[in-house]
Amino acid sequence: xxxxxxxAIAILLVLIVVIALQNTETVDTKLLFMTVSMPRAMLxxxxxxxxxxxxxxxxxxxxxxxxxx
Numbered sequence: 001x002x003x004x005x006x007x008a009i010a011i012l013l014v015l016i017v018v019i020a021l022q023n024t025e026t027v028d029t030k031l032l033f034m035t036v037s038m039p040r041a042m043l044x045x046x047x048x049x050x051x052x053x054x055x056x057x058x059x060x061x062x063x064x065x066x067x068x069x
Contacts, residue, residue: 019044 023040
C-alpha cells in the first residue's frame, strides 16, 4: 500500500511540473476593480488552493455539525 501511495504522489508531482511548464505565459485576470497579471500556472495553483481550502472548511463544518447531534 505504501508503494502505491508513493507512486501516486510521484505521478501527481510529474503532472504538476508538466502543467506548470506548459502554462508559463502571462495572463490578465480581473479581480473586482483591479487587473492582475500573473503566469497562468500561478493562477491555476491559486485556484487549486482556494478550492482545497473551501473543501476543508466545508468538511470541518459538516463533521462538527454531525458530531454535535
